[in-house]
Amino acid sequence: MSIFINKATRVEVQGVTGKEGSYWTGHMVDMGTRVVFGVTPGKEGQTVGQIPVYHTVARGLRDHAADAAMLFVPPRFTKDAVFEALDGGIRKIVTIADGIPLHETVQIRSAALSCGAVVIGGNGSGVISPGQAMMGCLPFWIERVYKPGRIGVMTRSGSLTNEVTAEVVKGGFGVSSLLGIGGDAVPLTRFAEMLPAFQADPDTDAVVIIGELGGTMEEEVAEAIEAKVFTKPLVAFIGGRTAPEGKQMGHAGAIASGGRGTAASKHKILARAGALVAKKPSEVGRLLREALGVK
Amino acid sequence: MKLFEFQAKELFAEAGIPVPVGRVVSSVEEAEAAAKDVGFPCVLKSQVLRGGRGKAGLIRKAADLAELKSHAADLLDPKRNIGRLLIEQAVDIDREIYISISVDPTAAKALIMACAEGGVEIETLAVTQPEKILRRRVDIDRGLQDYQVTNLLFDLGLRGDLYKQGRALINGLYKQFRKYDASLTEINPLFVTKQGGLVAGDGKFVIDGNSLSRQPRFKLERAYFDSDVEFEAATEGIPYIQFDGNIGLLCAGAGLTTTVYDLINDEGGRVANYLEFGGANYTRAHKALELCLKNDIKVILVVTFGTIARADVMAQGLVDAIKDLKPTMPVVPCIRGTNEEVALKTLKEAGLEPLFDTEEAVRKAVAIAAGRAA
Numbered sequence: 001m002s003i004f005i006n007k008a009t010r011v012e013v014q015g016v017t018g019k020e021g022s023y024w025t026g027h028m029v030d031m032g033t034r035v036v037f038g039v040t041p042g043k044e045g046q047t048v049g050q051i052p053v054y055h056t057v058a059r060g061l062r063d064h065a066a067d068a069a070m071l072f073v074p075p076r077f078t079k080d081a082v083f084e085a086l087d088g089g090i091r092k093i094v095t096i097a098d099g100i101p102l103h104e105t106v107q108i109r110s111a112a113l114s115c116g117a118v119v120i121g122g123n124g125s126g127v128i129s130p131g132q133a134m135m136g137c138l139p140f141w142i143e144r145v146y147k148p149g150r151i152g153v154m155t156r157s158g159s160l161t162n163e164v165t166a167e168v169v170k171g172g173f174g175v176s177s178l179l180g181i182g183g184d185a186v187p188l189t190r191f192a193e194m195l196p197a198f199q200a201d202p203d204t205d206a207v208v209i210i211g212e213l214g215g216t217m218e219e220e221v222a223e224a225i226e227a228k229v230f231t232k233p234l235v236a237f238i239g240g241r242t243a244p245e246g247k248q249m250g251h252a253g254a255i256a257s258g259g260r261g262t263a264a265s266k267h268k269i270l271a272r273a274g275a276l277v278a279k280k281p282s283e284v285g286r287l288l289r290e291a292l293g294v295k
Numbered sequence: 296m297k298l299f300e301f302q303a304k305e306l307f308a309e310a311g312i313p314v315p316v317g318r319v320v321s322s323v324e325e326a327e328a329a330a331k332d333v334g335f336p337c338v339l340k341s342q343v344l345r346g347g348r349g350k351a352g353l354i355r356k357a358a359d360l361a362e363l364k365s366h367a368a369d370l371l372d373p374k375r376n377i378g379r380l381l382i383e384q385a386v387d388i389d390r391e392i393y394i395s396i397s398v399d400p401t402a403a404k405a406l407i408m409a410c411a412e413g414g415v416e417i418e419t420l421a422v423t424q425p426e427k428i429l430r431r432r433v434d435i436d437r438g439l440q441d442y443q444v445t446n447l448l449f450d451l452g453l454r455g456d457l458y459k460q461g462r463a464l465i466n467g468l469y470k471q472f473r474k475y476d477a478s479l480t481e482i483n484p485l486f487v488t489k490q491g492g493l494v495a496g497d498g499k500f501v502i503d504g505n506s507l508s509r510q511p512r513f514k515l516e517r518a519y520f521d522s523d524v525e526f527e528a529a530t531e532g533i534p535y536i537q538f539d540g541n542i543g544l545l546c547a548g549a550g551l552t553t554t555v556y557d558l559i560n561d562e563g564g565r566v567a568n569y570l571e572f573g574g575a576n577y578t579r580a581h582k583a584l585e586l587c588l589k590n591d592i593k594v595i596l597v598v599t600f601g602t603i604a605r606a607d608v609m610a611q612g613l614v615d616a617i618k619d620l621k622p623t624m625p626v627v628p629c630i631r632g633t634n635e636e637v638a639l640k641t642l643k644e645a646g647l648e649p650l651f652d653t654e655e656a657v658r659k660a661v662a663i664a665a666g667r668a669a
Contacts, residue, residue, distance in 0.1 A: 159548020
């Protein structure tokens with residue numbers, strides 16, 4: 001089992017003919033991901049590798065069924081691409097776009113919530129279940145990071161994904177599913193919303209979250225642990241412990257989070273809920289061993 | 296992009312939100328001329344982006360021309376990056392209200408917050424009496440509804456003419472929030488005057504950084520930044536924060552850069568600058584190194600573990616940049632991720648000693664900076 005995607009998931013790729021799009025779609029296929037068609041307006045009839053390209057999602061769906069959409073689309077076209085996939089009936093979408101306008105992230109998440117869809121991203125690296133399938137830009141062939149195993153990973157940081165996951169593997173474990181939740185101010189899907197899937201997954205023994213300063217996603221994870229929505233061991237790493245109080249975004253930020261949001265306060269709240277908090281990435285493996293009773 | 300108060304008030308005025316009569320000036324002579332239009336008593340407000348201006352003495356009241364000239368001469372100071380003052384008519388204040396619009400990322404809605412007790416102590420109030428902060432969430436596809444405004448106004452205790460003015464004000468503020476892709480707009484304090492009017496006492500307006508390409512009205516200028524390097528980095532779209540240590544940082548991604556910053560502090564080192572050349576900037580090692588070299592540093596630490604940002608591209612970029620810019624201090628590269636085997640080869644062939652472990656690289660850089668290694 002894996003969450004979000006597996007070997008059977010039929011994936012269509014929007015923006016498939018672009019430089020990054022074709023490069024990473026090739027890697028998705030190499031890993032065994034079932035890519036059924038690609039979309040680039042004006043390029044119908046072409047192929048990327050063996051994958052047929054269509055002008056639009058609707059035109060591709062006339063010939064192929066799809067369960068999930070991978071978007072290699074620039075930030076300013078991402079809202080349109082998400083709505084196109086949603087209107088095609090697709091309910092699992094991944095975007096790696098870095099720089100989606102804030103108000104559009106609000107509109108995308110709002111639309112997804114109202115039709116029960118899950119959109120992962122933006123400003124993340126994608127989703128992978130090692131040994132199963134990958135959507136996005138994850139170098140699955142780097143064995144010291146993407147070793148199949150029984151630890152779930154969720155991350156707000158693209159750059160820390162490899163750094164921390166390598167420590168999971170160094171600790172003697174591997175990855176069941178990794179979700180690039182992403183670093184935007186409005187993540188299209190939040191940590192706590194994916195915890196029930198990891199809880200239900202018989203192939204996940206524990207979850208590692210890679211958090212950041214700001215926002216309240218880590219606090220929501222603590223609430224899910226306290227409410228027993230998530231009862232498996234959880235290890236958290238949050239960068240920015242020593243960061244000086246930054247330029248604050250007016251009073252609204254401070255009020256919205258009621259004084260919360262620093263790495264230190266996130267550490268405290270997670271630890272109080274029973275999560276194991278790593279001060280450095282290199283502690284993640286040891287904490288997982290402690291939590292799972294592995295010597 | 297955070298706007299200056301006078302720019303925020305420009306946007307308010309355009310939406311029909313009352314602001315005090317005021318003029319922006321950049322010299323004592325201009326201040327004198329402005330006072331003729333504004334009248335006395337007036338207030339001189341330094342146009343800087345940092346908060347706490349009142350407590351820092353950057354806002355002063357002038358009763359006559361002599362006071363105005365002396366305050367203006369005192370406040371205008373290029374060294375403190377104060378190049379402009381907003382000269383405003385003083386307002387007869389009865390009480391102060393707080394209002395802001397931001398985004399609620401969980402609900403995926405715009406968030407209006409308001410409080411009948413505004414002013415500088417609002418953050419304390421938010422912690423001690425959070426129930427006093429009113430919150431209304433707005434579906435941005437549906438737009439702000441009349442009943443939501445009605446609720447807010449009654450809950451704020453505004454009646455009669457203030458109620459009417461309040462309705463126009465909230466609608467105007469929401470309109471500008473949407474039109475200019477704001478991540479935050481805030482009026483604190485919003486004055487209720489003794490004459491029974493509403494006037495925006497201060498103004499904050501932050502345009503979302505991801506929306507700047509479709510919001511060309513306000514251009515980045517030197518005045519927004521405390522240093523030339525920060526201005527240059529921002530112009531180039533490279534995230535950069537100035538510190539005063541001696542370890543130059545060239546990292547990829549906010550999460551990893553912040554973590555390396557933590558690890559350096561743990562080891563007793565001091566960071567000269569925060570700099571990211573990951574994401575869309577991963578081909579821009581040359582510019583990144585150029586910015587880094589503007590600081591007085593003992594060592595350059597390069598840490599990446601990229602996915603989209605390919606290690607081979609970053610390593611080649613770094614090697615080319617070193618060849619061209621010839622830094623005199625050692626470079627400690629720790630470049631991993633997609634195509635790292637190519638990156639490793641590139642770095643070795645260029646005579647560098649690539650490391651593979653972040654903490655090891657940090658320890659080495661800290662040791663060099665402290666003169667304990669070469």
